[in-house]
Amino acid sequence: MEDCKIAFIGCGNMSRSLIGGLIANGIKPGSLSAADPDSKQRQAITRQFGITTLANNHAAVVDADVIVLAVKPQIMGTVTNELAECVKENTQLTISIAAGVRLGTLSAWLGEQAAIVRVMPNTPALIQAGAAALFANEQTTATQKNTAETIMRSVGIAIWLDTEDLLDTVTALSGSGSAYFFYFMEAMEKAAINMGLNNEHARLLTIETALGAAKMASLSDFDPATLRRQVTSPGGTTEQALNIFMQGKLEALVYEAMRAARQRSVELSQTPGV
Ligand SMILES: NC(=O)c1ccc[n+]([C@@H]2O[C@H](COP(=O)([O-])OP(=O)(O)OC[C@H]3O[C@@H](n4cnc5c(N)ncnc54)[C@H](OP(=O)(O)O)[C@@H]3O)[C@@H](O)[C@H]2O)c1
Structure with missing residues (x-):
């Protein structure tokens, strides 16, 4: 090399x-x-x-x-x-x-x-x-x-x-994925501001939480589902929030979104000239 x-x-x-x-x-x-x-x-x-x-x-x-x-x-x-x-x-x-x-x-x-x-x-x-x-x-x-x-x-x-063809799936996961996390961070930041935090504090806490969660997931031997369960005490605050995400079928929505991204990747590769 x-x-x-x-x-x-x-x-x-x-x-x-x-x-x-x-x-x-x-x-x-x-x-x-x-x-x-x-x-x-x-x-x-x-x-x-x-x-x-x-x-x-x-x-x-x-x-x-x-x-x-x-x-x-x-x-x-x-x-x-x-x-x-x-x-x-x-x-x-x-x-x-x-x-x-x-x-x-x-x-x-x-x-x-x-x-x-x-x-x-x-x-x-x-x-x-x-x-x-x-x-x-x-x-x-x-x-x-x-x-x-x-x-x-x-x-x-x-x-x-x-x-x-798995490159189309990768495009929908890591290729486009940073934007999904930015969107989620954007939503968390807005929610925190609505609930009284100032902009600076809302951004700082959102970003550091995302960074901390990603680092934990990267360094831990546990999968993300286990890490999520570990911070979700029965009857606690996290459980309340996660229940709302689950009732809103977040997992199905993420699947639908990523399928749409993969389909777009396939379509773009069939565009004449590419
Ligand atoms: N950025 C990302 O995060 C990312 C992620 C995944 C994939 N990619 C892929 O990576 C590739 C490059 O992306 P990029 O973000 O680096 O794009 P970029 O910043 O636009 O760089 C492309 C460079 O190529 C130059 N160029 C134009 N015509 C050329 C020619 N005939 N010969 C040599 N150079 C020429 C462009 O000059 P002008 O500006 O003067 O046209 C520009 O400086 C793209 O195909 C993109 O799909 C990028």
Whole structure:
């Protein structure tokens, strides 16, 4: 991995967080490069990380062992067509973090022999607290899979999926999931303000409670259902609140919401041009 040359296509948010994570994990800036047509984006990355940036995608990937495609799904076709010649001639690994662009589509653009890993990251990767799921095509070697996993682990946790279609479920879980928790926090904060707390206190207590619960769930040997029961004394205050959630069928609502998100992910991947 230390000798591996990684080229990022797109100098946006995701590339920035992955580059930052890799450097923080000991990868030398000299092993990394990034391309973007926007000179401001390139300058920002060079200033922050001291890596080489280029305006030309082809020039960025020519010597690379790994190409990370970190552009919007809508322009992925244009970008991969530009790079196809280079990928065909070499044995690079291509990692795509674009939502909804299937391996079949990427292979059709890059060439059937291209080793490709699809990744569904999430926004907390921007603060090195991401949760990513990966799926590789058959052309990807074990070493290349290891490299892809190491790159994603530089900004959080990473898991491998058994089938590509599970990426749609992951999109509905961790891909969109931060927003669900933000929404729940928003509702708790509003309720507390309605019941008399000032805005500052309501926000602070909401955020710290969410953080504490997530940390407990992450560090504990118990599952979330057991942790919930442990803080729910019979006849107590928590029980009263949970009863209301259960009467409102929160669990069924969450299932319905996530099914809708997964269905949207499937639809988007079938959109012409993606
Ligand atoms: N951010 C997330 O949390 C997140 C989560 C899951 C998946 N993703 C996926 O990650 C990918 C990147 O997301 P992002 O948030 O990093 O997007 P972003 O901040 O918009 O970055 C994309 C960058 O690519 C540049 N670009 C446009 N055309 C290009 C070209 N032809 N060649 C090279 N670079 C080009 C864009 O420049 P301009 O701004 O000038 O167009 C921009 O700097 C997307 O496919 C997204 O679906 C992101």
